Amino acid sequence: MGDGREAQGRVVTSHSLTDLPAAILAAEERIRAYVRETPLIDSAALSDAVGARVWLKLENLQRTGSFKLRGATNKLLSLGGAERARGVVAASSGNHGAAVAHAGKALGIGVSVFVPEGASVVKLDAMRRAGAEVVTFGTDGLDTEVRAREVAAASGRVYVSPYNDEAVVAGQGTVGVEVRRQAERLDAVVVAVGGGGLIGGIGADLRAYWPGVRIIGAQPAHSAVMGVSVRAGRVLEMASLPTLSDGTAGGIEPDAMTFELCRAVVDQWVEVPEDEIAREMKYALEVEHLLIEGAAAVAIAGLRRCAASLRGARVAVVICGGNVSAERLGKVL
Numbered sequence: 291m292g293d294g295r296e297a298q299g300r301v302v303t304s305h306s307l308t309d310l311p312a313a314i315l316a317a318e319e320r321i322r323a324y325v326r327e328t329p330l331i332d333s334a335a336l337s338d339a340v341g342a343r344v345w346l347k348l349e350n351l352q353r354t355g356s357f358k359l360r361g362a363t364n365k366l367l368s369l370g371g372a373e374r375a376r377g378v379v380a381a382s383s384g385n386h387g388a389a390v391a392h393a394g395k396a397l398g399i400g401v402s403v404f405v406p407e408g409a410s411v412v413k414l415d416a417m418r419r420a421g422a423e424v425v426t427f428g429t430d431g432l433d434t435e436v437r438a439r440e441v442a443a444a445s446g447r448v449y450v451s452p453y454n455d456e457a458v459v460a461g462q463g464t465v466g467v468e469v470r471r472q473a474e475r476l477d478a479v480v481v482a483v484g485g486g487g488l489i490g491g492i493g494a495d496l497r498a499y500w501p502g503v504r505i506i507g508a509q510p511a512h513s514a515v516m517g518v519s520v521r522a523g524r525v526l527e528m529a530s531l532p533t534l535s536d537g538t539a540g541g542i543e544p545d546a547m548t549f550e551l552c553r554a555v556v557d558q559w560v561e562v563p564e565d566e567i568a569r570e571m572k573y574a575l576e577v578e579h580l581l582i583e584g585a586a587a588v589a590i591a592g593l594r595r596c597a598a599s600l601r602g603a604r605v606a607v608v609i610c611g612g613n614v615s616a617e618r619l620g621k622v623l
Contacts, residue, residue: 310456310459310463310491313456314467316460317364317457317460318464320364324363328351329348330345330468330473330606331346332344332345332346333578335577335578340594340597340601341601343605344606345607346578347607347608349609349610350581350583352611354416355613356389356613357465358452360462360465361460361491362393362461365458366394369448374397376445376447377394378400379402379438379449379450380401380450380451381435381449381451381452382409382434383413383536383539384405384412386450387417387424388413388420390422391420392416394422401421401422401423403423403424405425408532410614410615412613430540432540432542435452452484452485453487454485458487459548463492463494465488466491466492466494466496467495469496470495475500476496476500476503476604476605477503477603477604478504478596478600479492479504480506480590480606481507481508482585482588482589482592483507483508483517485546486542486552488608504558504603506559507556507559507560508589509535509538509588510534510535510561510562510563510567510588512564513531513533514559515528515530515540517561520556521559525543527541533567533584534571535562535567535583535584535587537583537584537610538585562591568587570582570587573590575623582611583610583612586609586612
């Protein structure tokens with residue numbers, strides 16, 4: 291699949307260029323009291339390595355340890371009184387579930403989270419500590435989502451998608467709002483991609499204010515469904531292999547709004563092998579003194595793979611999360 295390819299068949303959608311930027315600004319005001327504004331720090335080591343000026347957006351320091359709290363909080367705040375009273379259902383490999391559980395606890399909303407087999411114990415524990423009911427179903431994230439939607443519909447509860455929901459995407463896009471406050475201008479942003487909510491939201495926000503910014507999507511080679519689907523022009527059903535980047539693993543729904551959004555805002559896709567993910571997790575700990583999970587390491591590896599085309603540029607890498615078990619970290623180190 292190579293080091294990086296331009297997105298093909300790029301289309302402009304109302305979500306990407308008209309509706310979504312305003313929704314993101316509204317979300318930023320709505321969730322401000324519930325989430326942290328995370329730091330944007332410069333990285334001398336990465337800057338030297340790629341010949342660019344590199345900053346790291348530290349969503350690993352967000353409450354619950356990942357960016358997912360933004361979208362979950364925005365979605366739950368958008369619910370009416372009756373919807374809140376019935377509770378919500380989510381599906382997640384970990385971070386989204388922990389975020390929905392945390393937001394539910396803060397807002398007094400009951401939460402049930404469906405998780406695939408093999409989900410991170412650290413993330414499951416976080417859900418349970420927040421009072422969520424945790425139900426294991428399926429081996430692939432897409433199977434888990436389908437089951438969670440069925441249960442939500444049968445019980446009259448709102449399903450909170452990890453990515454296929456404009457309120458969730460708008461919440462994730464508040465990362466872009468903060469980056470614009472913290473940086474004068476950027477030439478490129480590198481973001482790890484699973485369902486596409488984070489990169490779609492960030493891309494829609496930044497493009498509205500910095501039209502020339504380059505949006506780079508990085509994925510684990512073992513589960514690169516969105517990038518491959520965008521190149522094919524349609525959402526594909528693809529098997530995913532085990533990956534250290536469990537936060538981005540699994541399929542995407544055929545009607546996902548993020549598919550068209552990614553076609554509109556992502557300029558380049560890069561796939562990262564497992565050994566590079568492991569190496570960047572170790573690098574972050576030893577050099578940057580940051581504990582990061584596999585998905586965040588995918589973004590750093592993506593930056594390195596695009597180094598030749600980023601020389602002299604001003605680049606931000608989104609460190610999307612820091613939830614990693616001691617067992618997994620031990621294997622990486």
